[in-house]
Amino acid sequence: MSTPVSAEKKEKISVPFDYNKYLRPNKLPHIWCPGCGHGIVLKAMLRAIDKAGLEKDNIALVSGIGCSSRTPGYVDFNTLHTLHGRALPFATGIKMARPDMKVIVVTGDGDALAIGGNHFIHACRRNIDLTVLVFTNAVYGMTGGQYSPTSPLGAIATTSRYGNVEPPFDTCEIAKAAGATFVARGTAYHTLELEKTIHEALAHKGTSVVDILDACPTYFGRMNKYKSATHMMETMEKDGTVSVKQVDKLPADKVQGKMLRGVLHKIERPEYCEQYASLVQEKAQGK
Amino acid sequence: MVENKRKLLQGNEACVEGAIYAGCRFYAGYPITPSTEIAEGMSVRLPKIGGRFIQMEDEIGGIAAAIGGSLAGLKSLTATSGPGFSLKQEALGYACIAEIPLVIVNVMRGGPSTGYPTGPSQSDIMQAKWGTHGDHPAIAVTPAYVQEIHSETVRAFNLAERFRTPVVVLYDETVGHMREPIILPPPGALEVIDREKVTCKPDEYFPYDERFEIPPLAPFGTGYRFHVTGLNHKKDGFPTNDSKQIGAGNERIMKKIDNHLDEIWKNEEVDLADAEIAVFAIGSTARSARYAVKEARSQGIKAGLLRPLTIWPFPDKAVTELSKRVKAIIVPELNLGQMVLEVQRCSKKAEVTGIHRVDGEPINPGQIIEAIKKAR
Known part of the structure; x- marks a missing residue:
């Protein structure tokens, strides 16, 4: 099933976008492998930032360690690896x-949910105004293809040669349960939808988490018998997900086993820094 | 001018006052005995003066948030004790290589592991220098009195800003929990060094500009958009695989400290002019040593005390010089032999012996007097 392209979307595609406004061209080429989805996510993020009208000087882009965490090096913000x-x-x-300042975090699924899992749930609990983009490729790419906390059961990785026996996390469910006030999922395949989702996340006050399914053809793809990067994207991202907007209209068998895409959770709750400023500081200063 | 304020404070409370005096406006940490009073105090004091406090989910989060706060322009503090200090080591190394000013207080308790949380110890002396991996600069200050915890915390912030590096305030549980009269100095009485302002044009700014011995750090969000990483990097902050640049960067962060040792070293000397036996001690142990030296003098023994307030970089020069004119140097310390190794390394002539104790009790003056008499 092909995704229908609306007139509005067609128009957007035809408008050339000057990525160089946000990139550090002299830091390219990037380190990502051919077929990696990270570049697509980066472009969607830059278009969303542009649409949000954010000032470069006022953006801090913070990452951990891993392939996706190399993103800050390529963009012209206040960047912290x-x-x-x-x-x-x-x-x-x-x-x-x-x-x-607008503080955006780019992180991988291993970075955010394994070694950084504790920080992830507590950031969500505080509802501090951070936009967290989790590049989920279900594998540790930088270290050569070990299984990650989002690798599906049975997945082959360099540390699960006989199939992964650990059940995966659902990043969005964790974020929601931990208290994040904006939780969404996008994919590198649904590029324009992803841009829109990130834009919405950036506009949200509080912890916003976007889980972005994003294929690693080099490790996950080769080890799990995907024919190509596009084959991975079509199987895992296009056919493996269903939009929250369509889910109620589709028969049960079309939804079975698929991950939901789109804005999955959005509520209003006091933001941490605002609470600190209004509640703690005012009381302490006797106002 | 405002009058000096005389108060009865606990060591950890004096640390809070010192941090505020130095201009610290951000604290991030995690509760741990015997340093928790610092977090408690900062949580009360900071919001009153427009500062911010956050209790993080763990020790690593505490130092990481403090580094973030510092990079965004606020003088930042985190405090901990043994196990927490172990957990913070990776991020401490990050602050070294990324050259982010930061103060870390470690109120030393018994170890290893959970050890003896409510007992004094001086067993993190080597950890303060060698705890994080890789070669890196280390500055650690060692106050012994409540008043000094205040002034040394101020000095730690000054050194952190001056040398663009993390600085450790290292004292034992006894000093941290002791209550003593302290005079809180009025503004201006103690020197406070603020971060050097960047004035060049943004496109001429390099956060690791090798033309400077210590390049100034522009806070995030001030129009200087640059990159910070824990990887070896070039002058613009971007990672490099070039061996020349890796070597130069690693050496520069060491040299910026080594070239200014006289500015960083600080020692107190007690009765050393004609001393034949010297004691070398820090923290609560130095307090016992001071008493022991006086007592030995009253018994006609020419004893003296060398008390370093900067333990890292190690006071090589003072120890070497001392070792040439005394017969023996006694090193009492609440561990099984850490500082004594450094004193032995620096000692050219004098015989160096240690007094070590790890039963959770302080070293008392009697133990030191006995050693002085034996060394005579």
Whole structure:
């Protein structure tokens, strides 16, 4: 089934977008492999930032360690490449010191949910105004293809040669349960939808989490017998997901075993820095 | 001018006052005995003066958030004790290579592992220098009195900003939990060094510009958009695989400290002018040593005390010089032999012996007097 393209979307495609406005061209080429989805996600993020009208000087882009965490190096913001799993606490410190800045975290599924899992749930619990983009490729790419906390059961990886026996996390369910006030899923395949979702996440006040399914053909693809990067995207991202907008209209067998895409959870709850400023500081200062 | 304020404070409370005095406006940490009073105090004091406090989900989060806060322009503090200090080591190394000013207080308790949380110890002396992997600069200050915890915390912030590096404030549980009269100095009485302002045009700014011995750090969000990483990097902050640049960067962060040792070293000397036996001690142990030296003097023994307030970089020069004119150097310390190794390394002539204790009790003056008499 092909996704219908609306007139509005066609128009957007035809408008050339100047990525160089946000990139550091002299830091390219990037380190990502041919067929990797990270570049598509980066482009969607830049278009969303542009649409949001954010000032480059006012954006901090913070990452941990891994393939996706190399993103900050390529973009012309205040960029911070931190320690494995620790992007969120570094970002928390920046946001606390400069609540007026837009702080965006780019992280991989291993970075965010394994070594950084504790920081992930607590950032969500605080509802601190960070936009967290989780590049989920279900594998540790930087270290050569080990299974990650989102690898499906049975997946082959260099540390699960006989098939993964650990059940995967659902990033969105964790974010929601932990208290994030904006939770969405996108994919590198649904590029325009992803741009829209990231834009919505950026506009949200509070912890916004976007889980982005994004294929690693080099490791996950080769080890799990995918024919190509496009085959992976079609199987895992296009056919493996269903939009929340369509899910109620589709018969049960078309939804079975698929991951939901789109904005899955959005509520209003006091944001951490605002609470700190209004509640704690005002009381302490006797206002 | 405001009058000096005399108060009865606990060591950890004095640390809070020192941090605020130095201009610290952000604290991120995690509760741990025997340093928790610092977090408690900062949580009360900071919001009153427009600062911010956050209790993070763990020790690593505490130091990581503090680094983030510092990079965004606020003087930042985190405090911990043994096990927490172990957990913070990776991020401490990050602050070294990324050259982010930061103060880390480690109120030392017994170890290894959970050890003896409520007992004093000086067993993290080597950890303060060698705890994180890779060669890296280390500055650690060692106050012994409540008043000094205040002034040394101020000095730690000054050194952190001056040298663009993390600085450790290292004291034992006894000093941290002791209550003593302290005079809170009025503004201006103690020197406070603020971060050097960047004035060049944004396109001329390099966060690791090798033309500077210590390049100034522009806070995030001030129009200087640059990259920070824990990878070896070039002058613009971007990672490099070039061996020349890797070597130069690694050496520069060491040299910026090594070239200014006289500015960083600080020692107190007690009765050393004609001393034949010297004691070398820090923290609560130095307090016992001071008493022991006085007692030995009253018994006609020419004893003296060398008390470093900067333990890292190690006071090589002072120890070497001392070792040439005394017969023996006694090193009492609440561990099984850490500082004594450094004193032995620096000692050219004098015989160096240690007094070590790891039963959770402080070293008492009697133990030191006995050693002084034996060394005579």
